[in-house]
Amino acid sequence: MKKIIILLISMFGFCHFLNAQGYKNPVISGFHPDPSVCRVGDDYYLVTSSFEYFPGVPVFHSKDLINWTKIGHCLTRASQLKLDKCAPSAGIYAPTIRYHEGRFYMVTTNVSGGGNFYVHTDNPAGEWSEPVFVDQGGIDPSLYFEGDKSYFVSNQNGITICEIDIKTGKKLTKGQTVWNGTGGRYPEAPHIYKKDGWYYLLISEGGTEYGHKITISRSRNIYGPYESNPANPILTHINEIAQSNPIQGTGHGDFIQAHDGSWWIVFLGFRPQSLLHHVLGRETFLAPVRWDADAWPVINGNGTVNIDMNTPTLPLQTVKPHDFSTGFDETKLGVDWNYLRNPFMRQYSLAEKKGSLRLKATSVSLDDNDSPTFVGRRQEHIDFSAAAVMSLNNAKAEDEAGMTIFYSSQAHYDLSLKKTEKGKNRLVLRYKIGVLNHIASELEIPADKIYLKVEGNKDFYSFYYSLDGKEFKFLDKINVWYLSSETNGGFTGVYVGLYASSQNKDTKAFADFDSFTYKPGKME
Known part of the structure; x- marks a missing residue:
């Protein structure tokens, strides 16, 4: 019996260690901006922007929100993604991934032609459908599902919401502007969540530069009026406490509730390296969120993040070490190549x-x-x-x-x-x-x-x-x-x-x- 008790204590201690190891940011390094995440059981799927590169919108999988494996792309065919002679940094902007009734949806904007559209699949590592276009302007679109209703959100003249037919993309209601943010330029990247009877609207402001920030509002009705959080912004490195932080330009985030009940946010940022220039592009970062009942969310305690995050995590899962090299013996190029x-x-x-x-x-x-x-x-x-x-x-x-x-x-x-x-x-x-x-x-x-x-x-x-x-x-x-x-x-x-x-x-x-x-x- 004594040996069993010792074994149980050891196992508990090991599990506790796994849950308190902390991690390093960014969780996905290099040019992987505008991250969006969804959960199915204890599996997590994440997508990022791809601009003029093909195939478009890389898809990642994780079991712990920290160790990610690229498993494919959403847009692998020219019929899904037309990039003919598009300008640098045009093409695909800011995708959102969501899961609803057994199906994955990825919604995005092709600013070089076609506008806002979404694709869907039963297997995020496989092929995705042909595009379904939505006749609502703006960029950074998002989907929100509630019951049998599907809502489309973008940043057309402020944050705009309409109801759509998810099978056809047809608008069922006129787009309604619900919030313009807190006064920062370029209010964008809208995501809606429902918690404790409140609709929370998360956006980014300030432009995807050093002044980037994340703000949030809430309402009892999806169409508003929305009340701004008095503590906005809830994430930014524009303040004095983060002026020397090696991570800058933090913004464009997406909340996720983990399978253990904890809350997290994925977001973009960049790492200046030489005379405050960054060349890796905007990367994907992760931070914990404290979200008490009927309260506003708080990101990492004070709205800033670090490279070394000393915070409890989900149990860390080992993943196959990534092979960065190739002898070109495969029949097709791997998912790293564009x-x-x-x-x-x-x-x-x-x-x-x-x-x-x-x-x-x-x-x-x-x-x-x-x-x-x-x-x-x-x-x-x-x-x-x-x-x-x-x-x-x-x-x-x-x-x-x-x-x-x-x-x-x-x-x-x-x-x-x-x-x-x-x-x-x-x-x-x-x-x-x-x-x-x-x-x-x-x-x-x-x-x-x-x-x-x-x-x-x-x-x-x-x-x-x-x-x-x-x-x-x-x-x-x-x-x-x-x-x-x-x-x-x-x-x-x-x-x-x-x-x-x-x-x-x-x-x-x-x-x-x-x-x-x-x-x-x-x-x-």
């Missing part, structure tokens, strides 16, 4: 050379707001190293392929192998910064196969090459801030990409990439 706008799939092949990704050059370049031959994955860490092994084949003068550190068509750093008019191979490191095109390094390479590498830290990207994969030679380094949102505007983050392009419209050139590695952490 294309720019709607891809022309004939330009890509994993079958023509086993164990390689073949990229076929076209005359569309990385400088164009179009669909170049490009695949990339998000830079998810301030300190990282990425490398690729490639060969350039069937090439003529002005054909090129290589790696790119890509923010937008107006801001990217490219390390490429390029053919000259004499048929020689030339390694070129180019910086594209607005109207400035600068060749930082150029040298002749006596081989068609080359190893390319880039290392990033809080201040610089450094570029290297090797002919044997063992000895890497340094080429040049450049400041990260030229690829930041502060320098270029926009809402995305940096990608590490592979590409092939040409100045010849009839090019037959292609590049074979034999491997790609991405390693987080500081380099020695």
